[in-house]
Each structure stands twice: as C-alpha cells, then as structure tokens.
Amino acid sequence: MNTLRLPRIRPGALYVWRRNILVWRKLLIPAMLMNFGEPLLYLLGLGFGLGHFVGDMAGMPYLAFLASGIIASSAMTTASFEGMYSVFTRMVPQKTYEAILATPLDVDDIVAGEMLWCATKALFSGIAILVVAAVLGVAQGWQALWVVPVVFLVGLCFAGPAMIMSSLATTYDFFSYYFVLVVTPMFILCGVFYPVETLPEAVRGAVYLLPLTHAVHLTRGLVAGAELTQPVLHLAVLAGYALVSYVIAAMLVRRKLMV
Amino acid sequence: MQPAAIQQADTPIVTARKLTKQFGSYRAVDGIDFDIAPGKCFGFLGPNGAGKTTTLRMAMGLTPVSSGELTIFGLAVQRHAAEIRARTGIIPQADNLDPDFSVEENLAVYASFFGLGGPEIDARIDTLLDFVALGERRKAKPDALSGGMQRRLTIARALINEPELVVLDEPTTGLDPQARHVIWGRLTELKSRGKTLLLTTHYMEEAERLCDELVIMDHGRILAQGSPRDLIEQHVETDVIEVRGEGDTLRELARQSGCRLEQMGNSLYCYTQNPAPLIEQLKDRHALRFVHRPAGLEDVFLRLTGRELRD
Numbered sequence: 177m178n179t180l181r182l183p184r185i186r187p188g189a190l191y192v193w194r195r196n197i198l199v200w201r202k203l204l205i206p207a208m209l210m211n212f213g214e215p216l217l218y219l220l221g222l223g224f225g226l227g228h229f230v231g232d233m234a235g236m237p238y239l240a241f242l243a244s245g246i247i248a249s250s251a252m253t254t255a256s257f258e259g260m261y262s263v264f265t266r267m268v269p270q271k272t273y274e275a276i277l278a279t280p281l282d283v284d285d286i287v288a289g290e291m292l293w294c295a296t297k298a299l300f301s302g303i304a305i306l307v308v309a310a311v312l313g314v315a316q317g318w319q320a321l322w323v324v325p326v327v328f329l330v331g332l333c334f335a336g337p338a339m340i341m342s343s344l345a346t347t348y349d350f351f352s353y354y355f356v357l358v359v360t361p362m363f364i365l366c367g368v369f370y371p372v373e374t375l376p377e378a379v380r381g382a383v384y385l386l387p388l389t390h391a392v393h394l395t396r397g398l399v400a401g402a403e404l405t406q407p408v409l410h411l412a413v414l415a416g417y418a419l420v421s422y423v424i425a426a427m428l429v430r431r432k433l434m435v
Numbered sequence: 436m437q438p439a440a441i442q443q444a445d446t447p448i449v450t451a452r453k454l455t456k457q458f459g460s461y462r463a464v465d466g467i468d469f470d471i472a473p474g475k476c477f478g479f480l481g482p483n484g485a486g487k488t489t490t491l492r493m494a495m496g497l498t499p500v501s502s503g504e505l506t507i508f509g510l511a512v513q514r515h516a517a518e519i520r521a522r523t524g525i526i527p528q529a530d531n532l533d534p535d536f537s538v539e540e541n542l543a544v545y546a547s548f549f550g551l552g553g554p555e556i557d558a559r560i561d562t563l564l565d566f567v568a569l570g571e572r573r574k575a576k577p578d579a580l581s582g583g584m585q586r587r588l589t590i591a592r593a594l595i596n597e598p599e600l601v602v603l604d605e606p607t608t609g610l611d612p613q614a615r616h617v618i619w620g621r622l623t624e625l626k627s628r629g630k631t632l633l634l635t636t637h638y639m640e641e642a643e644r645l646c647d648e649l650v651i652m653d654h655g656r657i658l659a660q661g662s663p664r665d666l667i668e669q670h671v672e673t674d675v676i677e678v679r680g681e682g683d684t685l686r687e688l689a690r691q692s693g694c695r696l697e698q699m700g701n702s703l704y705c706y707t708q709n710p711a712p713l714i715e716q717l718k719d720r721h722a723l724r725f726v727h728r729p730a731g732l733e734d735v736f737l738r739l740t741g742r743e744l745r746d
Contacts, residue, residue, distance in 0.1 A: 191548050198544065199535040271531035277497055278525035278593075279548035280517040434498055435458075 183284040183426035191281065192289025195272075197296065211304040215250050219243055219308060222369075234371045236400050240314035244400035245368035247305045247323060248391035251298035251330040256359055258294040259338025260351045266290075267342060273433055283430040291335040291422060298331025299324065309399060316401035323398040326411075330391040333414040336421020343428035362388040367396075387417045446509070448473045448600055448631045449494065453503035456489050456655075463489040465655035466503065471648075473599075476622070476632040478642045478649035480732075482740055486655040487635035488528065491604055494633070495525055507600065521549060524593030528604040530585045532577040538588055539564065539573040542595055549596045556595070563591040567621060583614025590621060601625060603634040607641060619644055639733040651739050658739045663732050670735045672706040676713055679703075680723035688716065688723075697737075706730065 200207060219242060227238035234241060266272035273286050306323060309315045341354045365379070366372065366388035372380055383389050390410035397404030447470035456464040464486040471477040479487040492498040493505060496516025505512045507519045533541050542560045546552060564570045567587035569580075577585055586606070593601060606622070607615040622645055626632055636642050642649050643663045650660045659666055672695065678685060685703045692713050694705035705713060710727055717725045 187550075188548075191550070194547060195533075195544050198540075202535065270534065271527075271529070272533060274527060275531040275533070275545070276548055278495065278520065278527065279545070279596075280521040280550075281548050282517060 183287065183423060184282075185288055186282075186285055188281040188285030189288035189292060192276065192286050193292045193296070196290070196293040200297075207300075208304075211301045212308065215246050215301065215305040216308055218246055219305070219312065223312075234402065236402065237314065239312060240309075240316075240400045241396070242369065243305065243309040243312070243314050244396040244398075244402070245392050247302050247309075247327060247399060248330055248388060248395040249363050249366075249368045250301045250305055251327045251391065252334045252362065252388055253359060254301045255294040255298040255331040255334040256338045256355070258297050259290070259335045260341050260345070260354065261348065263290055263294075263339055263342040264345055264348065264351075267429070267432070273429075277433065283433060284426050287339060287422065287426040287429050290339060291332055291418075291425070294335030294338065295328045295331030298334070299328045302327030302330075306399065315399055320399045323395050326391075326394050326398065326414075329411070329414045329418065330387075330395075332418040333387050333391070333421070334417075336418055336425050339425035340421060340428055343425060343432050362386050367392040387414055390414055446473070447471055448508065449477075449633065450506045451490075451494075451504065454490070454493065454500065454505050455502045456486070456493060456498070457501040462655050464493070467650075467652075467655075467657045469650055469657065469660065471631060471633060473631050474626070474629050475647040476626050476634065476645050478646035479633075479635040479652055480637065480639075480642045480649050480736060481635075481652035482637060485652040485740075487652055488604055490652075491602055491633070491635060495520060495523065495602060521596065522599050524596065524598035524601040526589050526593045526601070526603040526606055528608065530577075530589050532585060532588060532592070534577055537574050537576055538569055538580070541577065541588065542592055545592050546595045551596065559595065559597075563594055566594075566624075567591045568617075581614070583610050583617065586610060586614065586618060587621070590618070594625075598630070600631045600633065603632065605635055605637070607636075607638065615641075639731060639736060643732050651736060653740045659735070666735045667730055667732060671730045671738055672708050673730055674707055674710040674727065675730050675734055676705040676707070676710055676717070676725055676727050677702055678705065678717065678723055678725045680720075684720070684722065688713075691716070704734075706734070 219239065223239035223242045227242070230238040232238065276286055277283070303324065306315060306320065310320070341351060345351060365375070365383050366386055372383050372389055375383060390413040393404070394407065394410045396402045397407070449469075449471040451467060451469050453466045453468065454464060455462065455466050467490070479490060481487050489498065493500050494507060494512060496512050496519060500513060508522060510519055512519060533544060536544055539560055542563065543552070543556065546556045561570070564573055567590055569584060569588055569591065572580060572584065577588065580588065603622070607618050610618065619641070622632060632645070634645065646663060648660070648662055649666070650657045651666070652658065659670060661669065676694070678688070679702050681701075685698075688703070692705055692707070694707040694713060697704040697706070707713065714727060717723060
C-alpha cells in the first residue's frame with residue numbers, strides 16, 4: 177500500500193543534493209577535466225576531421241551542427257552515468273541511503289535529490305561544451321544561454337530512467353545493457369551527428385518517441401540558431417519523461433530499500 | 436522537579452501491541468507486545484533470524500508494519516516516521532559512514548540531513564568527538580579508522596540531533612574486547628544522562644551489563660521478558676555445574692545427581708538449586724573435570740531457544 181502513493185517533493189531533496197555537491201567539490205579537478213576533455217575530443221576530432229569532408233550540414237557548418245547536438249547527448253550520458261554507477265554505489269555497497277534513511281529524510285527526498293544532482297552534473301557538462309563552442313565561434317549569440325535550463329531538464333529526463341535501472345540492478349554489469357540497448361542507440365539515431373529527417377520514415381517515427389531527439393532539437397535551435405518549430409512539444413516530452421520516471425524510480429527505490 | 440516530568444516518567448517511550456511483520460508467507464515478527472520506559476535500556480536478545488532487526492526497522496519506519504500498533508513518543512510510526520526519526524539516534528548493524536568525507540565532515544553532513552547546521556552544531560561536533568575520543572582523528576577518512584573507531588564515530592553521528600531515544604542494532608558485533616568495553620562505557624554514560632536505549636544483541640554479557648529490561652525473542656515471538664536477574668530466577672536453577680568426561684561415567688552420574696541435565700557433545704550441564712552433593716561426588720573422580728558457576732543469562736537463553744545451530 178505504501179508503494180502506490182505519489183512521491184512528495186520536499187526541501188529534504190536539497191540536503192541530499194548538497195551532500196553530493198560537497199563530494200564533487202573534493203574531486204573538482206578530475207571532474208572538470210572530464211567535463212571539458214571528452215566533448216572537446218568529439219568536437220575537435222569529429223567536428224574538424226569529419227567536418228572537413230562534410231562541409232555544411234542542415235544549413236550550418238558541421239562543427240556548429242555537431243556542437244549543438246553534443247550538448248544534448250553529453251547531458252544524457254552524464255546524467256545516465258551518475259544515475260546508474262554513482263547512485264548504485266551509494267544505494268548498495270556504500271549504504272549511504274541507509275544512513276540517510278535513519279534521519280528524518282525519506283526515499284522521496286533521496287530520489288528527488290539524486291535526480292537534481294544528476295541534472296546538475298549534466299548542467300556542468302553542458303556549460304563546458306557551450307564554452308568550448310563559443311570559443312570555437314559556433315555559438316549563435318546570447319540566446320544560446322537559454323540552453324542552460326534546457327540542459328538541466330534534459331539531465332532530469334535521463335536521471336529518472338537511470339535511477340530506475342539502479343533500483344533494478346543487482347550488479348554494475350546490468351548497466352551495460354542499458355548503455356548498449358538504450359543510450360548508444362539514442363546517441364547514434366537521435367540527430368546528434370546528422371538530421372533525423374535523413375532516416376527512413378519508419379525509423380523516424382520511432383526516433384521521435386525518444387527523448388534525446390527532442391533534446392537535440394532544442395539545443396540545436398538555441399545554440400546553433402536552427403529553426404525551432406515546436407519548442408513546447410519538445411519541452412513537454414522532456415518534462416513528461418522526467419516526471420513519469422521520477423514517480424516510477426521513487427516507487428522502485430522504496431520497494432528496494434524499505435524491506 | 437516539575438509535575439510534567441513526573442507524569443512523563445510513567446508514559447512509555449515505545450509501545451507495541453500485537454506487532455506483526457509478514458514477508459510473503461514468512462512471519463518475521465509474530466504479534467509481540469512490549470513497553471519501553473523512559474531512561475531505561477531495553478534489549479532484544481535472540482538468535483539470528485529471531486525478528487530483532489525487523490522489529491527495530493518497523494520502529495524507525497524503515498519497513499511497513501504488517502499489523503498491530505507501534506507508537507514512539509506517543510506517535511504512530513506509520514504516519515509520523517520522520518518526526519520520530521528527528522528525535523531518535525540510529526546505530527545500524529553495519530557501519531555506513533560516508534567514505535568520501537572526513538570524520539568531522541561525516542558529522543556535519545549528517546547534521547544537515549536533520550536540517551541542522553551553524554556554530555551550535557560545530558560546537559556539538561567538538562563535544563561529540565571528545566565523547567567518543569576521536570578529537571585527534573577529526574581530519575581522517577573513515578577508511579583510515581579501526582573497526583572500533585568507526586563504531587564510535589557511528590555512535591557520535593547518531594547523537595548529532597541530541598536524540599531522546601537511541602536505537603542500536605548489535606552495537607558491538609565484530610569488535611575486539613577492548614573496543615567493546617569502550618562502547619559499553621559510552622552507552623552506560625548515555626543512559627546516565629537520561630537517554631532511553633533500545634538495543635538488539637546476541638551477546639549475553641552485553642545484555643547483562645547494559646539492559647535494565649530485556650526480551651528474549653525467537654521465531655518472531657517473545658519467549659520471556661524481565662530484568663536479567665528476574666529472567667535467571669524465573670527460568671533456570673541458581674547453579675550450574677559443567678562436567679566434561681567419558682560418556683558412560685557421565686550418564687551414571689546423571690542418574691544419581693537429581694539435577695536437570697543437558698548434554699552437549701562430551702559436556703554435561705547440571706542445573707540445580709543445591710550444588711553441594713554433586714560437587715562432593717565430583718571431587719573424588721579425577722577423570723572428570725568440572726566447573727561450578729552461578730547460572731547466567733546464557734543458560735536462560737539456551738534453555739528457551741534450544742541448542743541447535745542458527746544461520
């Protein structure tokens with residue numbers, strides 16, 4: 177009976193979020209290297225290397241096209257990693273949640289706090305890529321800053337499913353399935369490297385059900401100045417994924433911890 | 436003395452009535468009743484799988500109560516778990532300190548989960564580190580501490596919210612004798628400060644030293660309840676003579692002694708109110724070695740829960 181109620185959102189989530197940011201602060205240098213290093217590699221390697229042959233894509237330089245897509249995909253991978261490997265570590269071997277549950281905080285606070293934290297890390301990576309894109313001259317003006325809250329939402333939208341995986345996992349190996357079957361296909365198919373319009377029609381319909389497609393539409397519109405025809409729809413899809421996955425994750429984590 | 440304080444002293448801190456926990460077809464806790472008076476140390480003694488930890492987890496709102504009533508500070512745990520935990524300190528069976536934080540950061544971050552912080556908490560952290568003798572290790576990470584130190588840090592952490600009730604799940608399991616005595620000293624000190632302690636243990640010595648009242652649990656039921664002294668008086672004879680030797684000689688003795696007997700391997704336990712005659716007999720038999728001792732909680736425990744192995 178306890179598992180079927182809707183989760184509450186309370187200030188306790190911020191205490192959990194704060195714990196994580198305090199840990200992150202201790203590992204600031206390697207964390208920053210990760211944030212800048214990997215996307216920089218993609219942008220320079222693929223953007224310049226592949227871009228040399230591709231030239232323009234969808235009416236913009238390939239580097240601009242790629243940078244605006246990588247902002248979204250990097251938010252996805254960052255939030256997914258944190259929501260699986262780090263959350264599982266705190267939930268199972270490290271027993272951090274057991275310790276937190278001995279305080280007035282509740283499972284709902286933990287799940288909400290962790291999702292906020294995953295989104296915060298996604299935000300850091302998004303900002304890092306935005307800075308790199310701006311330095312390389314492929315960010316289109318100040319409206320590109322609107323991508324910052326969007327990246328946070330993208331982070332929330334992938335944090336929830338990742339936490340669902342954590343609550344179902346018994347070992348870290350389980351996460352490979354999710355990466356191979358969910359994260360990597362989205363990375364390849366959802367318009368990060370080429371416009372989804374070039375996909376066969378049958379695949380295109382399916383791709384529009386995936387959140388990363390909507391995330392890429394938003395980031396490309398805001399950062400690279402591509403035409404944004406349905407911003408509300410894209411935002412609604414991301415918010416929908418975030419909310420539904422939060423409710424399910426809270427239910428499953430409760431089932432796992434409150435036995 | 437305030438009248439309110441006198442009145443409060445009569446009201447139990449924890450009350451359970453027909454408390455039951457069902458896991459599928461397995462009944463881990465089977466309709467138990469108990470009351471815990473303020474300022475006392477109340478123990479749950481039982482073999483592994485007796486239902487002790489499940490009872491504690493229900494009390495802290497960490498697992499749903501299947502049926503029955505459970506109130507703490509007069510609040511039903513089902514609806515007021517967060518309020519109850521705000522006034523309780525919990526020491527889990529296995530340490531779950533945060534490995535990413537130093538000793539003092541562990542306390543500060545834990546305080547933040549209660550919504551506590553600021554200079555008052557900083558001062559409290561200093562006091563608590565002194566209390567558990569970890570002041571000099573305040574910058575160390577938990578991994579660099581010994582098992583006993585980690586346990587002490589866990590105790591300090593559980594006191595960060597100045598709890599009225601302290602709940603301990605097997606507080607000294609896995610510690611060496613020195614560390615165990617230090618923990619016992621700290622817990623006795625807490626009791627003398629008026630805190631109510633609720634602990635589970637399977638160490639008789641721990642239960643005898645610390646508990647004012649205890650229940651012996653097995654298979655989810657309470658088998659006996661009382662002070663350690665009462666339990667010994669009610670359930671076993673005053674004296675035990677433990678004899679070791681050959682089976683035949685032992686059996687012969689057994690017939691003559693008139694004691695209540697229990698045999699384990701080649702040891703014979705003779706329970707009696709009047710040990711003198713048997714001791715006289717044993718003195719002449721040099722093939723037998725024997726120990727005479729007053730009956731203890733362990734004898735009660737083994738009598739009530741049996742001698743078969745538990746996993």
